[in-house]
Amino acid sequence: MIYFMAFLEVKNLKKVYTTRFGGNQVKALENVSFSVEKGEYVAIMGESGSGKTTLLNLLASLDKPTEGEILLDKKSFSKIKNKELCAFRRDNLGFVFQDFNLLDTFSLQDNIFLPLVLQGKSFGEMEERLSPLAKQLEITALLQKYPYEVSGGQKQRAAVARALITQPKLILADEPTGALDSKSATSLLNMFSDINKLGQTIVMVTHSMQAAKCAGRVIFIKDGNLFHQVYRGNSSDDEMYHKISDTLTVLQTEGVEEHE
């Protein structure tokens, strides 16, 4: 399936934070524009403090940009009323977090059901949606367990299931492999690739080249600006890894100031 019009459009995004006493202004994002096609798998990379998290929060509609606009499926975020934002997030976006953010009060199954319950879906429908998803993510046997009873990788798979179960237009992942061992990380990334192949749009913020190399495109952010983009094209994961590595080397050596 090929869509020709941009699915997610980010136009001239600017975000300025004012310190508490109103004195200093900190520019988190200066001017960022890019677009994401439907079914794309995009990784956003950058150093700490480059504005990645700010960008993700804006994409997640958890925060509002100072200037600029974000459109998802032709709908501008700025046109959504505050009250409807929650419902909008619930219906259109799926989140995967670095530290899973599962609720200890719920079993894995109930954690996965949470967004559906908030949508007011019937129990039958919830079960219908869960069973293929659980099979795909290999968590069927774990569904009745509580988060504190399973491993990190298993938690993250449950979190992915929770993100996917609403069939969102866009999955936003914030360092999804950050808290995982390499084996779990690899298996999670494979899972992301698989669901992407089924047509799921994914935007992932990450530090890890290992994670980024799986994406179809990598966007590099530096000091609040879009620095560079790397397209996979027909290259393999390893070639992609080298492209990313080269770009990061340039990213870190260029500019007057030395970071780190």
Place this chain on the structure above:
Amino acid sequence: MNKGIILPKMAFTGIRKNGIVYFPYILTSAFSVCIFFIFNCIINNEFLKNVPHAEYVWLLLQIGNVLLGFILIPFLFYTNSFLIKRRKKEIGLYSILGLEKKHIAIMMFLETFFIYMISMIIGLITAVVFAKLSFLILLNASGLPIDITFTMPVESFLLTFAFFGVVSFLNLGTNLFQVTRANPSDLLRDPQKGEKEPKHIWILALLGIVFLGSGYYIAVVSEINSMIFVNFFLAVLLVVIGTYFLFTSGSIVLLRTLRKNKKFYYKKSNYITVSGMIYRMKKSAASLVNICIFSTMVIITLLCTVSLTLGEKSAIRFNYPLDANYIFEYDKMADENHFNSELSRLAEENQVKIADKIEFPYFVVTLDERENIFSILREDTGDNESSIRLLSLSDFNSIESQNMTLEDNEILVYSNTDDFKYDSAIVNGKEYRVKKELNSLRFDTKERNNYSSGKVYFVLKDYKSMEEMAKTFHGDTANPYYSVWFNMDGEISNKEALLDDLDKACAQMPGFYTSKNIIDWGYDVKSMDGGLLFIGVFFGLIFTICLLLIMYYKQISEGIEDKQNFIIMQQVGLSDDDVKSTIHRQIMLVFGLPLVVAILHTMMGLKITIRLLYALNLYNTNLILLCALGIIAVFTVFYILSYFVTASTYYKIVKGKS
């Protein structure tokens, strides 16, 4: 830095950094210290044993002090358990960073010691300031003379230090036990773990039903007799235990059932509430029980206190339909008019008007009473021993302004408790027809609920028949008495002076037997009721503060725990309005249930409470019921207000920036 400095410093910052939970804890302890000390001071003041009418107050305060200890210990334990749960993560971190168990123990000891000292200092300073004041309030409430010097005995200080030292030590022991036994990673994770669902839940539920049922049973069926106070405390104890079991098991069974009902459970409004409550059901149950019990105690304490205050006058008047009563041995009296002329003279001297005077001779006969058969005391009389007062028709007619007539074998009967009911009375084989059962007598108020001073009166045709009947029982030792009742009108000090003078004059008169009056009785009643009132107010205050603190701790600790959950849920798509409505639903359930059960407890306890008040001569059932209604209404309003305050605190914590 030297370890000798860093540990106290860590202890101190530990307290300061956790101010949101330690500050109320310190306040609670200080408050407990203050109350405990004041109680103890008053008890240890010598004068209370010497001042007339004060023995009731002293006894009641003594009981109150012991009760206070019993209430404070579990309460301080309970609040402590909130604190240690919160600290576990931090202590686990310390131990990972290299603090040995020994150091942690020292640090925790220092923390406990600091808190102990701070609470003692705040509590004792407050106590020293307010002890005198509350002492004056006590004297005023119980009508004791105010101009008494108040001392603060050293032993009260020592006892307070010792009592709270032991409680702190026990708390420290439990904390150390919990902390040192677990390994650091357990400590770090401890706050996350859900509670395990208890096994054998049906046994718990059954025990709960048995305890609660027997508590209710005692409360409903106990009759007014000398066992009423014992029964009351027994019922309270059973209800407390029963409530605990039933809340624990009942709430878990209920929540499980709710969770199994998919249609109900997977609804936005129920989902978060039910799962959150299951997650910490045992602790919830403990809080709910405490809230429920304290609510019930506040209501019952207030009920007794308010009823006593409002009913005191009528309670005093109950035993004294007329102000004063003088009794003489009739056959030793030289002249009936001697007393009357003395009375008139002294009344005039003291500027008091005498009114409603009645006087009459009567016999008291002790006998064996079975149904309507009255006979001479026997070996096996036992519980059937009773006494009967004999009056003559002419005296009765003049006292009651009536014109009754009687035949030889006819009598009038009056019982000041339950009705006599029989048509005839067989007295030592002779049958008398009961011409009429009287409903009232001017000098003895009828009250069916009066168990302590039941009296039966026979009105006979004339003095000669009275004498004959008395002689069949007591032979020549059947001595008649002569009783004079009257009301007084004038200044209270004049009345007291008159009664004093009269008592002195009577002591010189031949045949003077005894005298009693409403003023002395009033002091006695006031002293007892005042002591009860004082304790009631104090305890009402303590219960209320315990209640508020439990609510506060519950909400604070849960708010801190739930904060992360609500952040996650908002990311998943829970709107602000949903958060608000979820919180309100959760808190309403948590708060509503104990209130409903507390009101139920009060309803079931109402009967025994009324009987308890009967035992204090407060027979105005309507007044008590009205008080109960009013207090439940006021308490509900107060409860709802505290609900709103707590809910907003909880909301603030949950919504606060991390």
